[in-house]
Amino acid sequence: MTEKANVETSEAEIAVHMQEEAYFYPPRDFVAQANMTDESIYDRFSLDNFPNCFKEYADMLDWYEYWDEILDTSDAPCYKWFKGGKINASYNCIDRHLPKNKNKTAIHFVPELEEDAVQHITYQELYVRVNEMAALLRDFAGLKRGDRVTLHLPMSAELPITMLACARLGVIHSQVFGGFSGKAAGDRIEDSGSRVLITMDSYYRGGKLLDHKKKAEEAVAKAAEDGQVVDKVLIWQRYPGKYSAATPIVEGRDFMINDVLKDFYGVRVEPERMNAEDPLFLMYTSGTTGKPKGCQHGTGGYLAYVTGTSKYVQDIHPEDVYWCMADIGWITGHSYIVYGPLSLCASSVIYEGIPNYPDPGRPWRIAQNLDVNIFHTAPTAIRALRKIGPDEPAKYNYKFKHMTTVGEPIEPEVWKWYYKVVGKEKAAIVDTWWQTETGGFLCSTLPGISPMKPGSAGMAVPGIHPIILDDEGKELPRGAGKAGNICIQNPWPGMFQTIWGDRDRFVTNYFARYCKNPKSKDWRDWPYLTGDAAVEAPDGYYRILGRIDDVINVSGHRLGTKELESAALVVEEVAEAAVVPVKDDIKGVVPDLYVALKPGFDASDAIAKKIMDALISEIGPIAKPRKVWIVPDMPKTRSGKIMRRVLAALSNNNDVGDVMTLANPDVVELIKNQVQK
Ligand code: WTA
Numbered sequence: 001m002t003e004k005a006n007v008e009t010s011e012a013e014i015a016v017h018m019q020e021e022a023y024f025y026p027p028r029d030f031v032a033q034a035n036m037t038d039e040s041i042y043d044r045f046s047l048d049n050f051p052n053c054f055k056e057y058a059d060m061l062d063w064y065e066y067w068d069e070i071l072d073t074s075d076a077p078c079y080k081w082f083k084g085g086k087i088n089a090s091y092n093c094i095d096r097h098l099p100k101n102k103n104k105t106a107i108h109f110v111p112e113l114e115e116d117a118v119q120h121i122t123y124q125e126l127y128v129r130v131n132e133m134a135a136l137l138r139d140f141a142g143l144k145r146g147d148r149v150t151l152h153l154p155m156s157a158e159l160p161i162t163m164l165a166c167a168r169l170g171v172i173h174s175q176v177f178g179g180f181s182g183k184a185a186g187d188r189i190e191d192s193g194s195r196v197l198i199t200m201d202s203y204y205r206g207g208k209l210l211d212h213k214k215k216a217e218e219a220v221a222k223a224a225e226d227g228q229v230v231d232k233v234l235i236w237q238r239y240p241g242k243y244s245a246a247t248p249i250v251e252g253r254d255f256m257i258n259d260v261l262k263d264f265y266g267v268r269v270e271p272e273r274m275n276a277e278d279p280l281f282l283m284y285t286s287g288t289t290g291k292p293k294g295c296q297h298g299t300g301g302y303l304a305y306v307t308g309t310s311k312y313v314q315d316i317h318p319e320d321v322y323w324c325m326a327d328i329g330w331i332t333g334h335s336y337i338v339y340g341p342l343s344l345c346a347s348s349v350i351y352e353g354i355p356n357y358p359d360p361g362r363p364w365r366i367a368q369n370l371d372v373n374i375f376h377t378a379p380t381a382i383r384a385l386r387k388i389g390p391d392e393p394a395k396y397n398y399k400f401k402h403m404t405t406v407g408e409p410i411e412p413e414v415w416k417w418y419y420k421v422v423g424k425e426k427a428a429i430v431d432t433w434w435q436t437e438t439g440g441f442l443c444s445t446l447p448g449i450s451p452m453k454p455g456s457a458g459m460a461v462p463g464i465h466p467i468i469l470d471d472e473g474k475e476l477p478r479g480a481g482k483a484g485n486i487c488i489q490n491p492w493p494g495m496f497q498t499i500w501g502d503r504d505r506f507v508t509n510y511f512a513r514y515c516k517n518p519k520s521k522d523w524r525d526w527p528y529l530t531g532d533a534a535v536e537a538p539d540g541y542y543r544i545l546g547r548i549d550d551v552i553n554v555s556g557h558r559l560g561t562k563e564l565e566s567a568a569l570v571v572e573e574v575a576e577a578a579v580v581p582v583k584d585d586i587k588g589v590v591p592d593l594y595v596a597l598k599p600g601f602d603a604s605d606a607i608a609k610k611i612m613d614a615l616i617s618e619i620g621p622i623a624k625p626r627k628v629w630i631v632p633d634m635p636k637t638r639s640g641k642i643m644r645r646v647l648a649a650l651s652n653n654n655d656v657g658d659v660m661t662l663a664n665p666d667v668v669e670l671i672k673n674q675v676q677k
Pocket of ligand 1: 332437
């Protein structure tokens with residue numbers, strides 16, 4: 001209940017009506033063992049100590065040669081971190097752990113089929129396999145330092161093995177999410193100029209063994225059409241020694257990695273001494289329009305940043321069993337399944353399949369059996385598990401000390417379920433806000449220092465200094481509770497170096513808007529535009545409202561879609577909610593609200609009314625949607641994000657465009673029949 005809806009807001013502001021939630025404090029036993037409990041870290045990483053503060057992260061790594069300049073801004077906003085330093089990421093994630101920890105599990109690979117054995121790969125075994133693969137890439141595939149290679153691999157132990165083999169040679173890997181189409185892989189092959197594609201014959205998803213090799217054919221064809229020839233396709237086998245796909249092998253182009261590896265048994269490859277600023281990998285952002293952007297991440301800066309944040313924010317200790325349920329095909333997987341955790345010598349869990357196979361208890365069985373103590377996932381997965389198996393976590397005996405949420409704003413209701421039911425009120429939770437471009441976390445509480453606030457990412461992490469700007473570039477007062485465009489004032493080691501092959505686009509997309517002097521070599525003149533809308537509360541906690549484009553302007557009140565969705569989720573029956581703008585002659589736009597219900601509830605006018613009332617009472621009459629559509633499911637991307645663009649097209653009677661890349665394209669037709677009758 002709030003009167004706040006009547007507060008005047010100017011055109012440039014986004015009305016914020018959400019109540020600030022109460023704090024939750026991290027459990028005492030968590031704090032007692034936490035890596036970082038010293039509040040002075042925020043002083044050490046203050047702007048006054050920038051950029052030298054990041055030495056602390058670089059010192060967590062082993063360098064062949066130390067750098068002579070911590071930050072070179074001579075080509076701003078393309079920065080060079082730790083210039084002059086020489087380092088190898090594969091060495092830091094493997095070799096340096098061998099003297100003390102060679103028998104420790106580096107990777108637990110959990111196949112989707114429960115009857116298949118879990119593989120526990122020690123650091124020694126990882127060392128052997130990465131070396132042999134590196135030898136194969138060098139001597140059989142002819143890859144060398146600076147070359148790009150496209151990986152289109154499913155969740156498997158072979159994926160990090162391939163990445164680390166590339167890193168050992170200084171070959172720039174570009175892993176494309178396995179669920180993406182062959183065509184999407186082809187676009188990225190062309191853009192990166194890869195002549196080698198590394199794939200797998202098949203993998204399990206939802207209990208079915210999918211023919212993944214089929215996509216390699218599409219990818220190679222698409223790349224060729226665009227002018228990039230792939231001369232070798234290297235194929236891992238899901239079951240080594242047995243080809244498990246129906247798609248034929250192309251003689252002279254396709255090679256089974258397991259066969260070729262036999263020639264490299266026992267070979268060791270000396271890690272390349274890379275310059276700190278040499279690229280480590282490309283990660284294409286999954287933009288829905290335009291050419292995909294290859295975010296180029298460097299070696300020394302990136303590795304230092306993901307190691308430092310894995311230690312302080314993820315609280316990873318070498319003895320932890322850490323499970324991030326994201327896909328390695330996304331930045332989350334690169335930074336916080338592979339590079340960060342392995343650099344810290346943790347055991348990292350890789351799960352092949354979907355969380356609810358064969359039933360929604362699966363994640364908690366995995367957690368119980370491997371004794372996972374750090375768990376990391378996205379709100380979309382949390383909402384799905386809450387929807388289909390709300391009582392499952394209680395049936396299993398695991399204990400998480402720490403849990404993470406990433407990728408979208410989390411509604412406070414969902415956060416509380418995560419905390420109480422999944423975490424059994426025993427875990428510290430971090431809500432980590434960041435992007436493919438940023439390499440690592442931007443905002444999050446430090447779990448051993450600050451309390452948690454549901455729905456709020458928390459303060460900026462050490463060394464990140466956000467500002468919220470209005471449309472004119474004026475800074476909003478700190479802690480004002482007003483929303484605007486959140487930018488980062490300073491560079492940091494994990495940020496991408498450029499867009500592969502397109503520096504202009506890098507500058508235009510991310511810096512041009514607020515840069516006053518495009519010739520400047522001073523980082524202070526180059527605030528980084530995240531593209532998100534956010535609000536800073538008086539306590540310095542940031543709440544991310546979503547992409548700037550997702551803001552809805554109703555009669556001059558700019559409403560964050562997320563706060564409307566959060567209000568809908570207060571209604572007990574609601575599992576998921578999405579708000580989209582509909583054109584309206586009078587108000588400009590009005591919100592349309594889509595909801596999916598938890599199992600066991602049927603759509604009814606009574607529920608629709610209850611939801612409508614909740615929005616009005618939680619936010620105010622201004623938030624009243626044109627209509628509440630109760631739909632069977634939300635259209636979603638393969639990474640689980642709700643496709644508001646598709647819903648908006650349906651609501652506005654526009655063409656939905658190509659929906660075949662969605663995880664559930666069929667649902668679009670169902671919703672269309674409902675909405676456009
Ligand atoms: C959103 C994922 C709110 C945000 C690591 C950002 C979030 C985009 C959060 C980047 C969070 C990510 N709270 N929103 N904790 N984390 N986002 O590139 O809009 O896949 O700009 O990187 O996701 O998505 P990306």
